[in-house]
Amino acid sequence: MTPVRRIRRRAAVDAAHAASSWPADIPPLLRRIYAARGAHDADAARPRLAALLPPDGLLDLDRATTLLAAAIEGGRRILVVGDFDADGATACALAVRGLRMLGAGDVLHAVPNRMVHGYGLSPALVAELAPLRPDLLVTVDHGIACHAGIAAAKALGWQVLVTDHHLPGERLPAADAIVNPNRSGDGFAGKSLVGVGVMFYVLLALRARLRATGRLDGKGPDLAQLLDLVAVGTVADLAPLDANNRALVAAGLRRLRARQGCAGLMALVEVAGRRAESLVAADIGFAVGPRLNAAGRLEDMALGIECLLCDDPGRARELAQRLDAINRERRDVQQSMLDEAERALSAKLLDGSGLDGQGTTSICAFDPGWHPGVVGLVASKLKERLHRPVVAFAPGEPGSSSLRGSARSIPGFHVRDALAAIDALHPGLIERFGGHAMAAGLTLDAAHLDAFQAAFEVHAGAMLDAATLQATLDSDGALAPHEFDRAHAEALRDGGPWGQAFPEPLFDGEFELADWRVVGERHLRMTLRAEGLRTPLAAIQFGGWRGDPPPARARLAYRLQPDDYRGGAAIQLLVEHLEAC
Numbered sequence: 001m002t003p004v005r006r007i008r009r010r011a012a013v014d015a016a017h018a019a020s021s022w023p024a025d026i027p028p029l030l031r032r033i034y035a036a037r038g039a040h041d042a043d044a045a046r047p048r049l050a051a052l053l054p055p056d057g058l059l060d061l062d063r064a065t066t067l068l069a070a071a072i073e074g075g076r077r078i079l080v081v082g083d084f085d086a087d088g089a090t091a092c093a094l095a096v097r098g099l100r101m102l103g104a105g106d107v108l109h110a111v112p113n114r115m116v117h118g119y120g121l122s123p124a125l126v127a128e129l130a131p132l133r134p135d136l137l138v139t140v141d142h143g144i145a146c147h148a149g150i151a152a153a154k155a156l157g158w159q160v161l162v163t164d165h166h167l168p169g170e171r172l173p174a175a176d177a178i179v180n181p182n183r184s185g186d187g188f189a190g191k192s193l194v195g196v197g198v199m200f201y202v203l204l205a206l207r208a209r210l211r212a213t214g215r216l217d218g219k220g221p222d223l224a225q226l227l228d229l230v231a232v233g234t235v236a237d238l239a240p241l242d243a244n245n246r247a248l249v250a251a252g253l254r255r256l257r258a259r260q261g262c263a264g265l266m267a268l269v270e271v272a273g274r275r276a277e278s279l280v281a282a283d284i285g286f287a288v289g290p291r292l293n294a295a296g297r298l299e300d301m302a303l304g305i306e307c308l309l310c311d312d313p314g315r316a317r318e319l320a321q322r323l324d325a326i327n328r329e330r331r332d333v334q335q336s337m338l339d340e341a342e343r344a345l346s347a348k349l350l351d352g353s354g355l356d357g358q359g360t361t362s363i364c365a366f367d368p369g370w371h372p373g374v375v376g377l378v379a380s381k382l383k384e385r386l387h388r389p390v391v392a393f394a395p396g397e398p399g400s401s402s403l404r405g406s407a408r409s410i411p412g413f414h415v416r417d418a419l420a421a422i423d424a425l426h427p428g429l430i431e432r433f434g435g436h437a438m439a440a441g442l443t444l445d446a447a448h449l450d451a452f453q454a455a456f457e458v459h460a461g462a463m464l465d466a467a468t469l470q471a472t473l474d475s476d477g478a479l480a481p482h483e484f485d486r487a488h489a490e491a492l493r494d495g496g497p498w499g500q501a502f503p504e505p506l507f508d509g510e511f512e513l514a515d516w517r518v519v520g521e522r523h524l525r526m527t528l529r530a531e532g533l534r535t536p537l538a539a540i541q542f543g544g545w546r547g548d549p550p551p552a553r554a555r556l557a558y559r560l561q562p563d564d565y566r567g568g569a570a571i572q573l574l575v576e577h578l579e580a581c
Contacts, residue, residue: 005387005471005577007508007557010036012477029483030495033476033505045495047247049224055205057187063177064202065209067161071136072104073215079134081121082111082305083141083195084296086289090233091140091163091196093262093308094226098203101221102210108132109309111301114373118396118404119434119441121149126156134158141195142166144180145434147173163198166434167416190244192501196233197248200226227252228261229308231497235281236289238438240501249497253279264307267320268292275564281497282504291320294327297373333371337378341365341392342385361469362460363390364453366403370394376406376439383408387471389415389460391452396443402431403449407440412468413460416440422455429455473557473577475508481532486569489562508557510581511537518545526550528573538563541575551580 013035021041022031039045055061071078078099082092092109099107110129112118117125120142126149129137136159143150143162150173153160160175167182179202181188193201203223210216231252234245241249255261256269256279265288269276272287295304303326307319344365363382370378372394379392389409396402409415416435419442423430429452433442444452479488498504514536515527524544528537539558544550557577563570 005473007475007555007577007579008472009475009477009508012036026495027488027491029479029488030491033492033495036476037502044243046250047243049247049251051243052247053188053190053244055188055201055208057189058179058181058201058205059183059186059188060177060179061202061205064161064163064179065206067136067159067177068099068104068138068202068206069209069213069215071159072099072102072210074135075105076135077106077108077133078104078136078138079129079132080107080109080138080140081125081129081142082109082301083120084111084114084301085141086236086292086304087195087233088141089292089296089301089304089308090229090236091194091199092305093264094196094203094229094233095138095140095163095199096309097229097262098199098223098226101223101225102203102206103215108134109305111296111305113300113302114296118443121146121153123148123152125149126152130156136161139163140199143173143175144168144178145173145432147171150175163195163202165194165198167436169434190242192240192242192245194234194237194239196230197239197245200230200248224251225255225260228255228265231256231281232265232284232288232292235284235497235499236293238285238500241281241497241499242501246497246502249281249499253281253497262308262311263313263316264310264319267307267313267316268323270317271320271324278493278562278564280493281499285499290330291323291327294330295323297377298326298330298333298371330374330377334374334377334381337367337370337374338381340367340370341378341382360457361388361464362457363388364393364449364456365390366393366449368395372396372404375404376408376441379406379408383410387469389413389418389456389464391442391456393449395446401446403444403446405442405444407435407442409438409440410468413463418456418459418463421459422452426451426455473506473508474503475557476505477507478509479507479560481530484533484537484560484571486562486571489560489571492560493562504559506557506559506576508555510553510555511539512553513550516550521545524550524575524578526575528556537573538566538570539573539575541578544575544578550578553581554578555581 034045080095082088096107096109112125137153138161140163144164144166150160162175162178164180181191181193207220231249234249259276268288274283274287292304295301310316375392375394379390383390391405391407393403393405396404407415414437419433429448431443492505511528511530514529517525519525522543522545524541526539528539556575558573558575561574563572
């Protein structure tokens with residue numbers, strides 16, 4: 001079921017013409033990598049906080065800070081309502097911590113339970129929160145599509161400030177202020193901010209307002225203390241790492257590496273088995289973020305937010321260990337669901353009614369026993385394996401006819417716009433939807449599933465061509481023999497943050513497999529030889545064992561990494577793709 005992937009080398013970019021602008025500690029290899037990503041000098045390659053975009057262009061920012069400043073000055077109750085993913089959790093913790101740092105004395109927080117309330121600020125959640133009697137409700141990482149919930153909050157006399165980054169619909173909710181860089185007419189250039197980034201900018205503007213009105217002594221609190229949360233939320237939400245986001249994430253990683261992060265994040269790093277001193281964005285994406293997300297997927301994200309707000313290291317470690325246990329359960333549930341989905345798709349392949357590589361351009365998967373908190377991960381895994389847009393559905397709750405779907409897409413197919421187009425052509429088919437180009441969520445009635453699947457396939461077939469449906473790996477070319485060393489491996493590791501829209505370096509080349517063995521049942525450990533190299537290379541391909549011996553000579557797409565397990569000058573290749581020469 002894995003499509004054939006093609007290794008495609010990036011166009012060569014000459015970084016030598018600007019050699020004088022590069023610090024001596026950045027090796028030519030890394031300069032070439034940066035240049036291929038559009039960064040032609042050190043300032044562009046490694047943006048600093050001093051180069052952050054100013055908040056001024058954000059619509060409603062003045063109105064938002066007026067609401068918050070008045071609430072702080074009047075001692076009013078502020079209720080921060082988060083979301084049940086890592087971005088929503090970090091945004092909630094950041095808002096609570098930041099508002100308290102800026103003088104707010106009565107700040108509470110809440111988060112919807114996926115299984116009870118569904119997504120965002122719903123009327124049911126507002127009714128449950130009514131006894132708290134907030135004066136100002138602040139949404140983080142949601143709200144732009146929560147018309148009914150915001151109307152319910154306004155009916156109770158609450159003021160409502162929406163901070164969000166999701167794409168708005170044709171009509172905005174009736175909030176007192178809406179800060180969202182993706183609003184129509186918003187002049188802020190950093191459209192890739194996620195929820196935690198938007199709230200960080202609101203706090204920056206609020207601090208500036210409180211300074212200007214004399215309500216803060218001196219410069220006020222150092223909000224850079226919150227950048228560990230910004231880094232985790234940004235990376236976990238798979239945000240494009242444009243220059244602005246890279247500056248935020250890099251600063252947050254520096255705090256985590258220096259063990260200056262909040263107690264909860266440091267405990268999550270510890271239980272994930274990662275070394276704080278060498279933490280990189282990939283560690284957030286594959287280890288820290290999933291453990292935080294697990295609470296919102298299977299239980300209640302209130303546990304994750306409690307961990308992020310905890311200042312006692314012992315208690316934070318207990319909470320992190322609970323999140324780690326939930327994450328192990330999540331992995332088991334996810335693997336079971338993924339196996340079921342692959343069996344169903346394999347059956348379609350055998351009877352000729354499903355994916356044939358020529359006609360079917362999208363996948364819709366559903367099972368009545370699936371968990372709605374994990375369908376997004378299943379959709380993501382299927383998308384990676386099949387290189388097709390995927391929507392995975394699960395029952396919204398036991399006994400309900402409502403289905404919750406998570407969509408994941410491939411480059412060249414804007415999945416949120418696809419849902420909007422289907423909604424316009426087939427009114428009433430989708431109950432609600434929202435999201436981004438690469439990920440979206442929706443709800444619909446089970447009776448409409450077949451009709452949605454047909455409409456989704458028609459739209460995908462019209463938008464995608466054979467070139468878009470070809471899975472590719474973009475390589476930075478071959479490494480020279482002298483570049484297979486610890487110094488270059490560490491330079492590549494520390495040269496990030498790498499991530500969406502600023503991809504981690506990937507290389508390709510031909511190697512002889514001098515030895516190989518299976519480890520952990522599914523992984524390939526290899527010893528490689530190559531022309532020009534005097535010593536063999538250690539390599540590993542996670543999930544690489546598929547039952548057949550690898551070829552004696554192969555072309556690999558790989559990443560060069562320090563091998564901290566062996567230590568010293570040891571390096572290893574992390575193999576992403578292997579094919580016979």
